Amino acid sequence: MQSLSKRLPALLRAQGLQKRSLSTTSALFGAKLDASKVTVSTIESRKDYPSPEKLAFGKTFSDHMLLAEWTEKDGWKAPQIVPYGPLSLDPSASVFHYAFECFEGMKAFKTEDGSVRLFRPDMNGKRLNKSSARLALPTFDVEEFTKLIQKFVSLEKEVIPHRKGYSLYLRPTMIGTNAELGVKHPSKALLYVIASPVGPYYAGGFKAVRLQASTEAVRAWPGGVGDKKLGGNYAPTILPQIEAAKQGYDQVLWLFGPENYVTEAGTMNAFFVFKKDGKKELVTAPLDGTILEGVTRDSILALARERLNPDEWIVSERLYTMDEVAERAAKGEVVEAFGAGTAAIVSPIKEIGYKGKDIAIPLQADKGAGELTETVAKWISDIQYGVEKHPWSVEV
Numbered sequence: 428m429q430s431l432s433k434r435l436p437a438l439l440r441a442q443g444l445q446k447r448s449l450s451t452t453s454a455l456f457g458a459k460l461d462a463s464k465v466t467v468s469t470i471e472s473r474k475d476y477p478s479p480e481k482l483a484f485g486k487t488f489s490d491h492m493l494l495a496e497w498t499e500k501d502g503w504k505a506p507q508i509v510p511y512g513p514l515s516l517d518p519s520a521s522v523f524h525y526a527f528e529c530f531e532g533m534k535a536f537k538t539e540d541g542s543v544r545l546f547r548p549d550m551n552g553k554r555l556n557k558s559s560a561r562l563a564l565p566t567f568d569v570e571e572f573t574k575l576i577q578k579f580v581s582l583e584k585e586v587i588p589h590r591k592g593y594s595l596y597l598r599p600t601m602i603g604t605n606a607e608l609g610v611k612h613p614s615k616a617l618l619y620v621i622a623s624p625v626g627p628y629y630a631g632g633f634k635a636v637r638l639q640a641s642t643e644a645v646r647a648w649p650g651g652v653g654d655k656k657l658g659g660n661y662a663p664t665i666l667p668q669i670e671a672a673k674q675g676y677d678q679v680l681w682l683f684g685p686e687n688y689v690t691e692a693g694t695m696n697a698f699f700v701f702k703k704d705g706k707k708e709l710v711t712a713p714l715d716g717t718i719l720e721g722v723t724r725d726s727i728l729a730l731a732r733e734r735l736n737p738d739e740w741i742v743s744e745r746l747y748t749m750d751e752v753a754e755r756a757a758k759g760e761v762v763e764a765f766g767a768g769t770a771a772i773v774s775p776i777k778e779i780g781y782k783g784k785d786i787a788i789p790l791q792a793d794k795g796a797g798e799l800t801e802t803v804a805k806w807i808s809d810i811q812y813g814v815e816k817h818p819w820s821v822e823v
């Protein structure tokens with residue numbers, strides 16, 4: 428399979444999209460996104476929040492939201508922080524008809540000393556820009572994006588649960604708002620950010636999941652947009668997920684091509700540990716255009732390369748197939764497996780249904796997760812909660 432990063436510029440040129448997506452960016456025309464221009468209008472008194480242990484993922488929202496409007500003619504208007512509430516959009520807005528929507532998931536953490544920290548916010552800004560440009564929606568200066576997020580989070584500080592495993596989940600979203608049915612690049616857009624106080628993805632620690640490897644539905648393909656965080660990539664995954672759930676699986680393991688390359692696990696990047704030549708190999712699929720450029724994925728790879736003993740470990744970004752997983756599991760060469768993403772950080776995998784058989788993936792019986800799964804979860808969590816001082820952790 429040819430690397431998509433090599434093929435994408437040619438593909439976009441062929442579709443006339445590369446030029447278009449650049450010509451609609453505010454970087455070239457109109458006012459730039461400017462965090463210093465933000466206006467703030469606060470609510471009079473905060474609503475009641477559920478106690479932390481009752482917080483379900485993404486169901487409670489903070490009292491404010493951040494909005495920044497963009498027009499092709501004038502570029503970015505002054506951003507606004509306003510009370511949380513419904514948006515008023517024309518029913519013909521392009522987001523509703525042609526899926527001009529992309530988003531991010533990021534978190535703010537309250538550390539032991541009460542300070543608030545973001546985890547690699549620049550990575551989310553960069554990825555949102557890539558998603559947005561691919562949809563011919565506007566882009567922005569990542570530093571201004573980060574400053575706006577910092578300003579917004581500092582206003583919502585008091586609703587961040589002060590407990591390990593808890594955080595404020597942030598959802599930056601970009602939508603096309605031009606009111607017209609012509610299929611064209613959006614001439615108006617809205618960047619908005621909402622925030623949701625959340626607890627651990629799985630109450631009570633790790634919950635190892637059973638995956639059904641999908642040989643029918645495909646999440647992403649070369650030349651497609653599976654590497655971008657577009658809402659349109661998520662909705663079509665739900666029906667296969669419901670079918671998998673009917674058969675007792677928690678999530679779908681997404682495969683690609685006649686070779687059944689392993690790509691992603693549910694909404695997460697997938698990692699496997701194999702035994703190899705007396706060493707262990709940590710493997711994840713390469714960023715070939717079918718894989719979301721996960722911030723947690725990138726962080727795990729960087730920390731693993733830095734911290735695992737190279738006499739014992741190989742860290743690989745390479746193609747691997749579900750048949751390789753099945754064959755190596757039969758030989759006792761699969762050590763552990765996990766999914767990685769912002770919401771759950773890491774999610775251990777205990778079983779994979781493939782071609783009518785269930786393949787067992789080892790776990791440490793007492794921990795419900797593999798040894799490396801547990802180790803990387805601690806590496807990331809220690810940085811996020813400021814237990815370990817690290818440049819990825821950015822104070823608000």
Ligand code: COI
Binds near residue numbers: 532694695767768771
């Ligand atoms: C993540 O874990 O990073 C995700 O993308 C999940 C989110 C869509 C809820």
